[in-house]
Amino acid sequence: MKGSWWKERFFYQIYPRSFQDSNGDGIGDLKGIIQRLDYLKWLGVGAVWLCPVYDSPNADMGYDIRDYEKIMEEFGTMEDFDELLEGLHQRDIKLIMDLVVNHSSDEHKWFIESRKDKLNPYRDYYIWRDGKDGHEPNNWSSFFTPSAWSYDEQTEQWYLHLFSEKQPDLNWANENMRQDIFDMINRWFDKGVDGFRMDVISVIAKNPALPDGVGDGYVFAPEHFAFQPKLHEYLREMRQKCFDGRNCMCVGETSFVNTCNANSVVGDGRELDLLFQFDIMDMDGAGSKWDTIPFDLSKFKEIISAWQQAIDWNTLFWGNHDQPRSVSRFGSTASEELRIRSAKMLAAAMYLLRGTPFLYQGEEIGMTNMPFERKDQLRDIESLNLLREAERDGRTTWAWNGIRSKGRDNARTPMQWDDTPNAGFTSGTPWIEVNPNYPAINVASAMEDKESILCFYRELIALRNASEILKWGDFELLLPEHPQLFAYRRTYENKSVFICCNFSDGDAALPEEVLGEILLADGALGSNLAPYGFIVTAAQ
Numbered sequence: 001m002k003g004s005w006w007k008e009r010f011f012y013q014i015y016p017r018s019f020q021d022s023n024g025d026g027i028g029d030l031k032g033i034i035q036r037l038d039y040l041k042w043l044g045v046g047a048v049w050l051c052p053v054y055d056s057p058n059a060d061m062g063y064d065i066r067d068y069e070k071i072m073e074e075f076g077t078m079e080d081f082d083e084l085l086e087g088l089h090q091r092d093i094k095l096i097m098d099l100v101v102n103h104s105s106d107e108h109k110w111f112i113e114s115r116k117d118k119l120n121p122y123r124d125y126y127i128w129r130d131g132k133d134g135h136e137p138n139n140w141s142s143f144f145t146p147s148a149w150s151y152d153e154q155t156e157q158w159y160l161h162l163f164s165e166k167q168p169d170l171n172w173a174n175e176n177m178r179q180d181i182f183d184m185i186n187r188w189f190d191k192g193v194d195g196f197r198m199d200v201i202s203v204i205a206k207n208p209a210l211p212d213g214v215g216d217g218y219v220f221a222p223e224h225f226a227f228q229p230k231l232h233e234y235l236r237e238m239r240q241k242c243f244d245g246r247n248c249m250c251v252g253e254t255s256f257v258n259t260c261n262a263n264s265v266v267g268d269g270r271e272l273d274l275l276f277q278f279d280i281m282d283m284d285g286a287g288s289k290w291d292t293i294p295f296d297l298s299k300f301k302e303i304i305s306a307w308q309q310a311i312d313w314n315t316l317f318w319g320n321h322d323q324p325r326s327v328s329r330f331g332s333t334a335s336e337e338l339r340i341r342s343a344k345m346l347a348a349a350m351y352l353l354r355g356t357p358f359l360y361q362g363e364e365i366g367m368t369n370m371p372f373e374r375k376d377q378l379r380d381i382e383s384l385n386l387l388r389e390a391e392r393d394g395r396t397t398w399a400w401n402g403i404r405s406k407g408r409d410n411a412r413t414p415m416q417w418d419d420t421p422n423a424g425f426t427s428g429t430p431w432i433e434v435n436p437n438y439p440a441i442n443v444a445s446a447m448e449d450k451e452s453i454l455c456f457y458r459e460l461i462a463l464r465n466a467s468e469i470l471k472w473g474d475f476e477l478l479l480p481e482h483p484q485l486f487a488y489r490r491t492y493e494n495k496s497v498f499i500c501c502n503f504s505d506g507d508a509a510l511p512e513e514v515l516g517e518i519l520l521a522d523g524a525l526g527s528n529l530a531p532y533g534f535i536v537t538a539a540q
C-alpha cells in the first residue's frame with residue numbers, strides 16, 4: 001500500500017462559493033478556481049478536495065443536491081468543470097469531489113416523485129413512515145432541527161431527515177436507489193475524477209426498526225443510525241461496483257467513528273481508503289459543540305497517539321468548512337506575532353504526523369474567525385437555526401458566543417487574496433462578508449514576506465513531499481507528560497525526524513532529544529522555545 005498516490009500527496013480543500021469569483025456576482029465559481037491553479041501548484045499541493053459543485057437550492061450550501069450530474073448554475077457549466085479537471089491534471093494535481101449520498105435535496109426529482117403517492121416507483125428511495133398518535137414515528141432529533149421527521153400532507157406520512165427538512169435521507173435498503181447512486185459515481189469516474197470525499201457516509205444505514213432513542217423529548221440517537229451492520233455491506237458493494245479496477249480513492253466523513261470500530265471500514269483493501277474522525281474537533285466542546293471548553297494539551301496528545309496507533313493511515317487536519325478557523329481556535333491571535341508563529345506551529349504539529357494532510361483554504365495564510373455581530377451577516381443554516389431556537393428560549397447570548405467561536409460561517413468568509421476591495425475575491429458584493437482583517441492577512445502580501453505563514457506552508461509541504469521519513473516513518477510520542485510541549489519522533493529505516501511544539505503562551509526549555517540539524521523552526525532561541533514556538537530537526 002506504500003505508493004498509493006493518496007498517501008503521498010498533500011490535499012487542499014476548496015469551498016468553491018468562497019474561493020474566487022470570476023464574474024462579479026459575488027459568488028465563487030469554477031472559472032475562479034481555474035484562475036488560481038498556478039497558486040495551488042506553487043504551494044505544492046498534490047490533490048484538491050472540492051466541496052459540492054452540483055445543482056442545489058443551497059439550503060445547506062450545496063450539501064442538498066438537486067441533480068448529481070449537473071453543475072450549480074452559479075458555479076458555471078460542465079464545460080467549466082471539464083476545463084478545471086484538465087487544468088488540475090496538467091499540473092499533476094488530483095481532484096476528488098464531494099459525494100453527498102446520505103440525503104438529497106427535497107427538490108431532487110427522486111424526492112418529487114417519491115412524495116407524490118405511496119405507490120410511486122421512487123416512494124421507497126426515501127424513508128417514509130406512519131406517525132404514532134399524530135406524532136413523529138420516533139423521537140430522533142436531527143443535526144439541524146429538533147425533530148428528524150417532517151410530515152407530508154400529500155400522503156399523510158412522515159419522512160426522515162438527519163439534517164434539515166430540505167435534506168431527506170435516501171433509503172440505502174432500496175437496491176434500485178443504490179444502483180442509481182453507483183451508476184452516477186461511475187459516470188464521474190469515467191469523466192476522470194480521482195476520488196470522492198463521502199459526506200456523513202457512516203450514517204447511511206439506519207436500524208431498520210427505527211427505535212426510539214433513550215431520553216425525553218427529541219433525542220440525538222446515533223446508536224441507531226451510525227455504524228450499523230448494513231453499512232459495511234453497502235460500502236463493500238460500492239467498493240466493488242465503483243472502485244475496483246480504478247486508481248481512485250475515497251475518504252469517508254465517518255461521523256461517530258472511534259478507535260475501536262475504525263478498522264472495520266479502513267485498512268488494506270477495506271471499504272474506505274481514508275476516514276475523517278472528529279475527536280480533535282470535538283475536544284473543545286462540553287456535550288454540545290456550542291459549549292466551548294479550553295484546549296487541553298494532554299487530551300490532545302492522548303487522541304493523537306491513540307489514532308496514530310489505532311489505524312495504519314490517518315487523515316491530518318485542523319479544520320474544514322464546518323469548523324472555525326484553526327488559528328483562532330487552537331493557536332493564538334493575541335498579537336500579530338503570535339498569530340503568525342502559532343499558525344506555523346499548528347502546521348508543524350499536525351502535518352508531519354503519519355497520514356495524509358488536508359489543508360482547508362485560507363489556513364495557509366492564517367485566516368481567523370469572523371467578528372460576526374448581526375444575524376443578517378450569517379448564512380449557515382446550522383447557526384441560523386440555533387439562533388432561532390435560542391431566541392425562543394431566551395439564550396441568545398449563549399448562542400452568539402457559540403456562533404462566534406464555533407459557527408461554520410467562520411470558515412466560509414471569502415478567501416483573502418490581496419488588499420484590494422473585497423480582498424480580491426470579487427468585484428461585486430460578496431455573498432458573505434469578507435473578514436475586515438484582509439488588508440493585513442492576504443495571499444499577495446504573504447507571498448512577498450519570506451517569514452509569512454504562507455511561505456512556511458510551502459516550505460513544509462516541500463519538506464514533506466521530499467521526505468521518506470515524514471511520509472512513511474512510524475510515530476512515537478515523546479514527553480507524554482510535558483505540560484507545554486507536544487513532541488514526537490518519526491522514524492524510517494533508522495533515520496529520525498523530531499518535531500517539538502510549544503502549545504502554551506509561556507517559554508519552554510527545549511528538551512535535549514530534539515537537538516539536531518534544524519529543518520523548520522520559529523521561536524526557537526538557543527535552548528528555549530518561545531510561546532507557540534516549534535522546532536523540527538533531523539537526528540544527528
Ligand code: ISL
Pocket residue numbers: 060063064100143163199200253255289321322323382408
Ligand atoms: O458541522 C457539524 C457540526 O456543527 C457537523 O456535525 C456536520 O454537520 C457533520 O460533520 C456532517 O457534515 C457534513 O454533512 C452535512 C453538511 O452540512 C456539512 O457541511 C458536511 O460537511 C450535511 O450534508
Ligand code: CA
Pocket residue numbers: 021022023024025026027028029074
Ligand atoms: Ca461568480
